[in-house]
Amino acid sequence: MRLYWSPVELASRLARRGVRYNFASGAPDPGLLPINEIRRSFERIYEKYGAAVIAYPGAGGLRELRIELSRYINKALNIRVDWRNIIITAGAQHAIKILSQLLMRRRTIVYVENPTFVETIAPMKFQGARLIGIPMDDEGMNTHKLENLVRNYGPGIVYTVPNCHNPTGVSLSSDRKRHLLEIAEKHGLKIIEDDPYTSLYPNTGQTLKSMNNDVIYVGTLSKILGPGLRIGFVITSGKLRNDLEKIEQHDFAASTLTQYLVYDLLRRGVAYDVIQKAHELYPRKLRELIESLDEYLPSALMYRPSCGFYAFINTKANAWNLLRRGIKQGILFVPGNKFFINENRPNTARLSIGSIGINLIRDGIKVLSVIMNN
Template sequence: MQFADRLNNVETSAIRELFKLLGKPGIISFAGGFPDPAMFDVEGLKEASANALTEEPGPALQYGATEGYQPLRDQLSTYMATKGATVAANELIVTTGSQQALDLLGKTMISPGDKVIVEGPTFLATIQCFRLYGAELISAPIDAHGVKTDELEKLIAEHKPKFVYLIPTFGNPSGAMLSLERRKKVLELAVKYNTLIVEDDPYGDLYFHAAPPPSILSLSKDVPGSRDLIAYCGSLSKVLSPGLRVGWMIAQPELLAKATMCKQFSDAHTSTFAQATASQYLKLGRLPAQLAIVRKVYAERA
C-alpha cells in the first residue's frame, strides 16, 4: 500500500510498547510516566461520575462543544488560579490528554521543514509528534537547572524556530528543574525574538519537598508582551487518572481558534462524560488532599 510520505519520518513509539506491559502481573515499569493505580482516588471518582449522571446526565452523555465542557473549563480556570496563573475559561480548550494539545500545536504550527527547538533530551512522544508534521528538531543543551538559556538564545537567533518546546518542571526524561532566573530569561527571549514558547506541565504538582518555581505562564505577567507568546499544556493524567484522558491548552485567541478547528476534524470533542466527571471531581475539592497523599507516597519511594 502507498502510505503518506509523512510516515517516513516516524516509527512506532517505544512508549506504546511500554503500555503493553502494564497488564502483566509483577511488572513495575520505570520506563514510562505511569501513575501507580493504588494512588487513584477511586472513591472520589465514583462520587464524581455518579454526580455527573445525577446532576447533568444529558450534557454528560451528549455531544459537546469542541472547545470543552463549560463547567470543566470554569473549574480549570479556578485550578490554574491556585497555581498562580490568571486564566479565563475562554482562554483554554479541553483536549484528550495533553498529548492531543501537542498534536494540535503540530498541526497548527508546523509546516514541512520548519525548525522546532526542544530540550536534549526530551519526551519521546513529542519528538515523534513534531516529526510527523515534518519538523526539523534542534536540540538545546540542559543541565540540572533546565535548558541553558545562553545556548538557547544562540539557537533561536540562528535557526529562527517556529516554537520552542520545554518541560520546565521535572523534565521528562531528565528530571531537570528550570530555575526561576532561567524561566524569566525564557520569557525575555520569547519577546526579544517573537518566538512562541510551548510549556508542557504534566508533573508540576508532584513535588516532594519545596514547591517548584511558578510556571512560565504565571510568570508572564511580569514580562510585558510575553503572555501571547506562551502556549501552556496541562493534564490531569499524572495527578488524577490517565484513563480520563483530560488535558487542556492555554494560548492566545488566534492559536486556540486554529487548534479548535483542527480538533473538530480529529475527535469533535473530548469525551463529555470524562469531562463531566473531571468537573465534578474538581468541584468536590478532593484534589488537594489527594495530591498530599500522592506526594508523600512517591517521595518515600524516591
C-alpha cells in the same frame, strides 16, 4: 520515518506480564488514583445531568469544566486565567498534537531540550518540523546555547518541560526561566510549555506561563485523576485560541462523560486531596530512587532530578540488550536513545517512579545494578 513506535510502548510490549519492577510507566501511583471518588462522581453527574453526560461535546469543551478548571489552575498552578482561554483536549498528548498541526509544517524550526520526551515530539516530526536539540544540565536547558542556536537557525518554536523535566527530572532554574522568556521576546520565539508534573510536588518553582502570558501552556489531569479519563487542556488566547477551538472540532475527541466526571471531581475538591497526598508520596519515591542509585549505581545518574517521575541514567551498555536481560528478572525501563535529537546514545535509559510501589524501588535498583555489572 515520519511514523514510529514509542520506545515506551515497545518496552511494555517486550514484557506483557511478570513485571515486578516497573520503572517504565509514566502513569501515576495507582494508590493515589481516586477510583472511589470517580464512582461517586459518576453517580452524581448521572443523577444531575442524565443523558446530557453522553451527548455530543461542545466546541472548546464543557463550559462548567472550563470554569471549574480556571479555579483549579489558579489554585494549584498559580496561573490566572479566564475560562474562555482554556481549551479542553483529550489529554495533553492530544493538545500537543493539535498545536503541532496548527503551528508546525515542513521545516518549521522547533527547539527542544536534548534529551526530550519522545512521545510528544512524534506529532511534531510527523508535521515535518525540524527539531533542534538544546543541551541540558542540572539546571535545565542551557539558555545561552539556545540563543546561539537561534542565531544560527532563526526564529521558531520552543517546546519545553521546564519543571520536572521528562526524561531527566531537572527543573529550569529561575534565572534561566527569565533568560528563556527574554530570548523568546527578543527573537520572536513561541513557547509551548508542557507541564504535567508541577502540581505533584511542593515548591517546584514557577511555571513560565505565570511569568509571561504569551506562553502557550499545556496541562493535564492525567497524573492526578487518572490518565484513562483523557482530559487535558491548553491555555492560550487570541487567534491561536480560536484556531484551537476550530481544529478541535476536526475530531472532538474529549468524551463528554469524562469531562463531566473531571468537572465534578474538581468541584468536590478531590483533585486537591490527591495533590496533598502526591506532595507527600512522590518526593519520597524520587528520593528513594536517587539514594538507591547513589548506593548501587553511583555513577549512573546523568542529571540530578529535582521533581517529577524520572531519572535518566547511563547504562554503560546497550540499553535494549540490558532491558531484555532485565525483563527476565522482572525489571522494566525505557531505553533512552530515542529521547535524543540527532544523537546516538544507545547506552542510556529512563527510569520512572510514577507507578512502581515505593517499597520496590530499592530492590529494583539493586537488581538493575546486578544486571548492569554482569
